[in-house]
Each structure stands twice: as C-alpha cells, then as structure tokens.
Amino acid sequence: MVFFKKRKKEKKITNELPKAPNKEDLMIEIEKAEKLLENANENNKIEILNQLGKLYFEAGEIDQAINYYELSISENKTIGQANNELLKLYNIKRKEAIDQKRDSDVQLYLKKIDELLKLSKDIIRGKA
Numbered sequence: 001m002v003f004f005k006k007r008k009k010e011k012k013i014t015n016e017l018p019k020a021p022n023k024e025d026l027m028i029e030i031e032k033a034e035k036l037l038e039n040a041n042e043n044n045k046i047e048i049l050n051q052l053g054k055l056y057f058e059a060g061e062i063d064q065a066i067n068y069y070e071l072s073i074s075e076n077k078t079i080g081q082a083n084n085e086l087l088k089l090y091n092i093k094r095k096e097a098i099d100q101k102r103d104s105d106v107q108l109y110l111k112k113i114d115e116l117l118k119l120s121k122d123i124i125r126g127k128a
Contacts, residue, residue, distance in 0.1 A: 026059040046076045053085060062089055073116075079123050087116055 033055060037048045049072035056065035066089050072082040090113045097105035 021058055023059055026055055030055045030059065046072050046082075049075065050081050050085075053082065057085070057089065062092060065089055066093070073119070077119070077123060079120055083116065083120055087113065090116065 030052065033048055033052050037045065037052065040048050049068050053065045053068035053072065056062075056068060066086065069082045069086040069089065073086065076082075090109050094106055094109035094113070097103075097109060
C-alpha cells in the first residue's frame with residue numbers, strides 16, 4: 001500500500017518588516033478616539049480607553065498610555081487587555097529607571113506591578 005504525503009506549502013520569506021504606523025497618522029487617530037471618548041456611553045468607554053492606550057503606546061507616549069490603561073482599569077475592574085498592557089508598560093518604565101539609575105522610580109514601578117497583580121488576584125477570587 002502506498003501512502004501519499006501532502007506537500008508542505010513553502011512560505012515566501014520576505015526581508016521586509018511590517019511598516020510602523022506614522023506618528024502623524026497615530027496622532028490623528030488619537031484625536032478621533034479622544035473625541036469619541038467625550039461622547040462615549042458606558043458600553044464602549046472601556047474599549048475607547050484601551051484603544052487610546054494602545055495608540056499612545058504605538059506613538060511612543062508611554063506615560064499617556066499608562067494613564068489611559070489605568071483609567072480603564074479603574075472604570076472596569078476585570079482582567080483583560082488593559083491589565084496585560086499595563087503590566088508590560090510598567091515593566092518598560094521600570095527597565096528605563098534601572099538603566100538611568102533612578103532607584104525611586106524603580107521602586108515606584110515595582111510597587112505598581114505588585115498592586116496590579118494583587119488586583120488581578122482579587123478579581124479572580126471575587127474580592128474586587
């Protein structure tokens with residue numbers, strides 16, 4: 001009996017990296033999202049806050065991204081995108097503080113990471 005094997009499709013390898021969004025385009029998107037946020041209802045407010053956090057992160061504005069993700073978590077205490085992204089941003093800021101030898105900022109971001117992890121545990125346990 002002869003078995004036939006399927007040929008594996010060859011993936012085309014390209015040397016091109018995906019193009020990063022232009023900062024000007026990101027700022028336009030941010031302005032649109034901020035206008036939407038002003039008129040947002042409770043159902044889509046969290047989604048817009050998370051989108052603003054993502055856009056600011058892509059634009060390199062980490063502090064602004066942190067502000068929007070923190071606002072999202074304060075509005076809706078559930079585990080989701082905001083928790084994951086905020087944890088990532090706190091770690092980025094902590095690493096920057098380590099590189100610049102700013103011990104007080106290192107401690108600040110370690111504390112924020114601990115608080116975020118505690119909040120996540122409380123949410124899972126139903127205490128939040």
